[in-house]
Every structure is written in structure tokens, then in C-alpha cells.
Amino acid sequence: MSVFTCFTHEGVKYLFGGTKTVHRIARVDYLMDDIKNTPNITPLAFDMFECFSKNADKLIPLAESYCMVGEYMDGKHLIPLSQDQSPYIQWFGLIDRSNPETVHSITHSLKMLSDVGL
Numbered sequence: 001m002s003v004f005t006c007f008t009h010e011g012v013k014y015l016f017g018g019t020k021t022v023h024r025i026a027r028v029d030y031l032m033d034d035i036k037n038t039p040n041i042t043p044l045a046f047d048m049f050e051c052f053s054k055n056a057d058k059l060i061p062l063a064e065s066y067c068m069v070g071e072y073m074d075g076k077h078l079i080p081l082s083q084d085q086s087p088y089i090q091w092f093g094l095i096d097r098s099n100p101e102t103v104h105s106i107t108h109s110l111k112m113l114s115d116v117g118l
Contacts, residue, residue, distance in 0.1 A: 002048045002070045002089050005097065006063040015063065017052065018045045019072075028060060048072050051089045058116050062094065069093030091118055 004017030006028065013028040022045040026034035035041060035049045051072070052059055062068060070091035075081030094109040096102045104112070 002052075002072050003067060004052055004059070004063050005067040006060060013060075013064075015049075015052070015060070017049070017063075019048060024049070028056070031056065044072070047074070047087060048089065051087060055118065058118055062112075062116065065097060066094040067097060069095070 001020050002017065003020075003023075004015060006013060006015050008014070014025050015028050015031060016023065016025050018024050019042070022042050024035065024038050024041060024045065026032075026038070026049070031053050032050065035046060059068065068091055070089040070093070072087065073079055073081065073090050074087040075085075081087065091113050092106055092109060094104050094112060096104070
């Protein structure tokens with residue numbers, strides 16, 4: 001499982017996220033540079049940040065308002081990948097940070113994700 005969200009501190013935008021057990025913070029403008037220089041990051045967490053970075057232009061606006069939840073699809077678990085397919089994150093949940101008790105239904109979250117091309 002992958003979880004990501006953004007926040008701003010002293011004018012700098014950060015991404016907080018990772019796996020169920022490994023979370024890291026990186027500056028959005030230097031996302032992969034920061035992650036590459038993070039000590040003790042697991043290969044799985046690194047791969048998830050890399051997947052996020054590939055669609056950062058679509059994901060960052062959502063992550064500024066929502067805590068995003070998805071499943072890392074690497075072909076090593078229940079769902080295989082085709083030979084020409086790269087690992088990716090299948091997003092399925094958006095939790096509104098302004099009202100965390102409000103969890104959108106999966107269908108509503110999937111529609112919002114689809115509307116931005118994810």
C-alpha cells in the first residue's frame with residue numbers, strides 16, 4: 001500500500017509518503033534528488049516515490065488537498081504485469097485533509113482520479 005500527501009512549511013512544498021512501514025519527506029521541487037539521498041530508504045519505498053514522480057504533475061494538486069491511498073503494482077503479488085508494463089501505483093482512495101472524517105466512496109475517488117487522467 002502507498003500513502004502520499006503534500007504540505008507546505010516556510011514556503012517550501014513537501015511530499016510525505018511511502019509504504020505501510022517506511023515513510024519519508026521530500027521537497028516537491030527536488031523529489032527524486034531528496035529521495036536518492038535519503039539514508040535507509042528501502043528499495044520498495046524508493047520505487048513508490050519513483051512511480052509517484054512520473055505523474056507528479058497530476059498527483060501533486062490532489063495530494064495538496066487529499067491523503068492519497070493506492071496499491072503498488074509491481075507484478076510480484078496477486079496481479080501480474082505484462083512484459084512491457086512498468087510498476088505503477090493504482091490509486092483508489094482520497095481522504096479530504098480539511099475534513100479527515102469524510103472519506104469519499106471508492107467510486108467517487110476513482111472518478112476524481114479519472115477526471116485528472118490517472
